[in-house]
Amino acid sequence: MSKVKDPFVRIVKRDKIHPLLKVLFYCIAILAALTVGGVLLIAIGVNPLVLYKDMFTIGMLGSRFAYKSVEGLITIFVPLLITSLALSLSFKMRFWNIGGEGQFIIGALAAATVALKFGESMSSFSLLLLMFLSAMLAAGIFGGFVALLNVRFKTNETLMTLMLNYIALYLLRFFGETQAPWNFYLSDESVRPVFQKFAETAYMPTISIGKFSLNISFLFAVAICVGVYFYLKKTKHGYEISVVGDSANTAKYAGMNVKKIIVRTMFFSAALIGLAGGFYVSGAKVLSTSVTNNVGWTGIIVAWLSKLNTFAIFGVSLLISIMQYGAQAASTQFPIIDSNFADLLQGIILFFVLAADFFIRFKLVFRKSAKKQGGKAA
Amino acid sequence: MKKVLSIFLALVMVVLCFAACGKDDANKDDGKKSDFLVGAVYINSQNDTAGYTFAHHNGITKAMEQLGLPKENLRIVDNIPEDTQQVSEAIDKLANQGCKIIFGISFGYIEAFAEAAEKPEYADILFSHATGYKSNDKNFNNYFGRIYQARYLAGIAAGLKSLELGNNNLGYVAAWGTEYAETCSGINAFAMGAQSVNPNAVVHVNKISTWGDEAKEKAAAEALINTYKCCVIAQHCDSAQPQLVATDGKVFGCGYNSDMTAQAPTAHLTAPVWHWDVYYKLAIDTAMNDPENFMSKVGIYYGGLKEGFVDISPLSENCTAETKAIIEKVKAMMVGGEWDVFSNVQLSIAKDGTITKTTAALKDNKGAEVISADGNTYFAYNKDTGALEAVDGGKDACDGVIKGSMNYYVAGVQEG
Numbered sequence: 081m082s083k084v085k086d087p088f089v090r091i092v093k094r095d096k097i098h099p100l101l102k103v104l105f106y107c108i109a110i111l112a113a114l115t116v117g118g119v120l121l122i123a124i125g126v127n128p129l130v131l132y133k134d135m136f137t138i139g140m141l142g143s144r145f146a147y148k149s150v151e152g153l154i155t156i157f158v159p160l161l162i163t164s165l166a167l168s169l170s171f172k173m174r175f176w177n178i179g180g181e182g183q184f185i186i187g188a189l190a191a192a193t194v195a196l197k198f199g200e201s202m203s204s205f206s207l208l209l210l211m212f213l214s215a216m217l218a219a220g221i222f223g224g225f226v227a228l229l230n231v232r233f234k235t236n237e238t239l240m241t242l243m244l245n246y247i248a249l250y251l252l253r254f255f256g257e258t259q260a261p262w263n264f265y266l267s268d269e270s271v272r273p274v275f276q277k278f279a280e281t282a283y284m285p286t287i288s289i290g291k292f293s294l295n296i297s298f299l300f301a302v303a304i305c306v307g308v309y310f311y312l313k314k315t316k317h318g319y320e321i322s323v324v325g326d327s328a329n330t331a332k333y334a335g336m337n338v339k340k341i342i343v344r345t346m347f348f349s350a351a352l353i354g355l356a357g358g359f360y361v362s363g364a365k366v367l368s369t370s371v372t373n374n375v376g377w378t379g380i381i382v383a384w385l386s387k388l389n390t391f392a393i394f395g396v397s398l399l400i401s402i403m404q405y406g407a408q409a410a411s412t413q414f415p416i417i418d419s420n421f422a423d424l425l426q427g428i429i430l431f432f433v434l435a436a437d438f439f440i441r442f443k444l445v446f447r448k449s450a451k452k453q454g455g456k457a458a
Numbered sequence: 459m460k461k462v463l464s465i466f467l468a469l470v471m472v473v474l475c476f477a478a479c480g481k482d483d484a485n486k487d488d489g490k491k492s493d494f495l496v497g498a499v500y501i502n503s504q505n506d507t508a509g510y511t512f513a514h515h516n517g518i519t520k521a522m523e524q525l526g527l528p529k530e531n532l533r534i535v536d537n538i539p540e541d542t543q544q545v546s547e548a549i550d551k552l553a554n555q556g557c558k559i560i561f562g563i564s565f566g567y568i569e570a571f572a573e574a575a576e577k578p579e580y581a582d583i584l585f586s587h588a589t590g591y592k593s594n595d596k597n598f599n600n601y602f603g604r605i606y607q608a609r610y611l612a613g614i615a616a617g618l619k620s621l622e623l624g625n626n627n628l629g630y631v632a633a634w635g636t637e638y639a640e641t642c643s644g645i646n647a648f649a650m651g652a653q654s655v656n657p658n659a660v661v662h663v664n665k666i667s668t669w670g671d672e673a674k675e676k677a678a679a680e681a682l683i684n685t686y687k688c689c690v691i692a693q694h695c696d697s698a699q700p701q702l703v704a705t706d707g708k709v710f711g712c713g714y715n716s717d718m719t720a721q722a723p724t725a726h727l728t729a730p731v732w733h734w735d736v737y738y739k740l741a742i743d744t745a746m747n748d749p750e751n752f753m754s755k756v757g758i759y760y761g762g763l764k765e766g767f768v769d770i771s772p773l774s775e776n777c778t779a780e781t782k783a784i785i786e787k788v789k790a791m792m793v794g795g796e797w798d799v800f801s802n803v804q805l806s807i808a809k810d811g812t813i814t815k816t817t818a819a820l821k822d823n824k825g826a827e828v829i830s831a832d833g834n835t836y837f838a839y840n841k842d843t844g845a846l847e848a849v850d851g852g853k854d855a856c857d858g859v860i861k862g863s864m865n866y867y868v869a870g871v872q873e874g
Contacts, residue, residue, distance in 0.1 A: 155543065272638060274566060291579075368543070370544065405547075409551050413533060413555065415504070
């Protein structure tokens with residue numbers, strides 16, 4: 081056995097890493113990503129400094145209506161934050177909910193149904209309450225159903241949630257494109273199918289601070305963030321989730337009702353995502369077939385980059401929102417940069433950060449003898 | 459590790475050097491150029507090389523070039539889906555930059571544009587929305603064109619080709635049918651153009667129920683050739699697939715949006731095309747020099763052959779000289795305002811180019827009158843009850859019917 085050669089390079093888990101070194105790794109990653117992006121930008125004749133400056137200030141410098149940039153940022157930040165938090169609940173349990181997109185759509189659809197059906201006949205407060213409750217309930221059932229199948233028949237939750245995304249999306253498209261007398265989702269006045277705008281009672285209230293108007297959903301999102309922290313850290317439910325996540329068998333021996341925990345947590349997770357959908361349509365005042373803005377997918381990245389840490393999720397989703405909003409704001413100035421390039425840039429940054437993450441957890445150990453013959457191997 | 463670090467640092471320094479150089483150049487230019495900024499929200503990428511967004515982008519850049527505005531003065535947010543919230547954010551970004559006129563090219567942007575135009579802080583910005591129907595009297599208009607006029611001319615070319623081949627079956631690959639007045643009026647105009655030279659011509663419509671899907675466009679064109687032995691394939695869809703199918707099937711075709719003779723040299727006759735730059739030049743010029751009177755000077759824009767906003771691409775070598783002469787004659791009638799397609803006057807054109815006008819009611823393919831014989835009443839089917847009803851407005855309803863409520867096929871059109 082001892083004759084067998086060591087592999088040229090081995091991946092070894094690090095025991096400990098100094099927190100400062102950790103920060104250094106992330107800084108290097110971002111710097112490297114910006115450098116690679118910068119080389120690409122120079123290659124197409126764009127000054128990277130101008131673009132980066134606008135990107136990280138979300139285009140507020142020298143803009144006519146700077147407060148609108150903050151409003152726009154909050155619009156994309158809130159759904160991403162709530163969705164990521166919700167996903168972290170189920171991920172902590174090692175239950176792979178990749179159905180955020182579908183649950184978001186079902187929530188939005190439920191809220192819109194209430195808004196369009198009862199918009200004229202209810203007061204704003206009770207209408208909004210009913211919208212958000214039905215969004216949570218509908219999405220919760222939509223997600224909880226998968227958990228139920230999982231604990232009852234051992235179906236694969238990854239596949240189930242993934243496929244339900246498409247069912248939800250095409251359901252929404254069906255309502256968005258089918259012109260028929262029964263279809264109250266569509267506007268009557270347009271010849272082509274267009275979603276009906278909500279009545280004013282269904283609009284998310286805002287708080288005016290000078291010209292800036294703060295969408296209330298931001299305050300809710302912050303409250304949800306704190307709430308999820310306490311739920312996971314300080315309650316019995318939160319403890320159960322982490323035990324089930326570590327080992328379902330341990331949980332079973334400890335006398336926990338694992339099935340119930342899974343279904344309950346998944347219901348909460350999906351319900352929160354549905355709530356994000358409800359918030360979003362209430363702010364947008366109308367449905368749309370691209371209502372999710374991919375938060376169901378981006379949320380997964382956020383949750384993992386944050387290591388499922390609640391407050392890290394707040395920071396990471398804020399950063400990603402700034403990047404998304406800023407990249408688009410910055411790219412408008414340059415005729416050659418389209419949104420695909422902005423996506424590419426975000427991709428490069430994420431890729432490097434993930435790589436840094438890898439090197440924080442693992443190190444590469446090269447074979448001693450290989451190092452001597454390194455010239456050949458390379 | 460040190461090695462890797464030092465390489466990164468070196469790279470960073472290189473970038474900074476380049477960046478510094480780049481900045482100087484940019485600053486030098488800024489002083490001379492006009493500071494009028496044009497904004498645009500696109501449904502697809504600004505770097506597209508074909509299709510709808512490409513046509514608009516081309517139109518805007520061409521218009522700006524003619525007006526002497528530098529390329530950098532066009533600010534674009536692209537790949538924006540028809541989502542009111544996302545469109546509103548895109549508009550905010552363009553307004554933030556100081557754009558004085560903002561174009562939205564896709565129909566579903568309508569609500570976001572209507573809302574933005576009403577915001578008091580955007581009172582000094584003009585909003586212009588393609589293919590829509592909403593507007594206000596201060597700073598919000600919509601624009602579209604009489605593409606049906608060009609389709610009538612393409613129909614003449616197709617009709618003459620069918621006479622020449624002795625085959626009355628014409629095919630039409632359509633994104634949609636009677637659901638949308640835009641596709642419906644195009645099909646009808648094409649059929650009427652063909653019938654003006656070949657009264658027996660039948661237009662077989664194959665609907666693909668989407669604005670663009672190359673595979674479906676291809677399959678639909680193949681079905682038309684195989685099922686009905688169509689000798690000309692016309693189209694209202696995005697790609698050149700139907701023309702490629704026509705080439706393979708050794709039949710002829712009329713493209714759309716761009717001169718598809720390049721893609722199908724042996725099959726293509728002519729294609730109805732848009733000259734978006736005609737509108738964009740008028741709109742940007744007015745916005746720049748006389749923004750106060752934008753609504754009275756540009757207003758709700760519905761240009762046609764006369765304005766040069768729509769046209770047909772140059773007739774290919776697959777068309778005869780007589781075809782060219784006849785088309786020129788009919789085009790002159792529409793340019794001069796002497797005659798238009800959807801009226802109580804129908805043309806019948808002899809092979810030698812003699813045009814006879816007949817005054818009669820226009821009938822749909824169920825035999826019902828859709829334009830009265832005196833030309834004063836336009837009809838459309840009620841969406842809910844299915845009954846044929848007169849459209850309010852009498853003679854003036856004409857444009858509204860073509861743009862919005864036409865939902866029938868004229869005689870000689872068959873769907874399926």
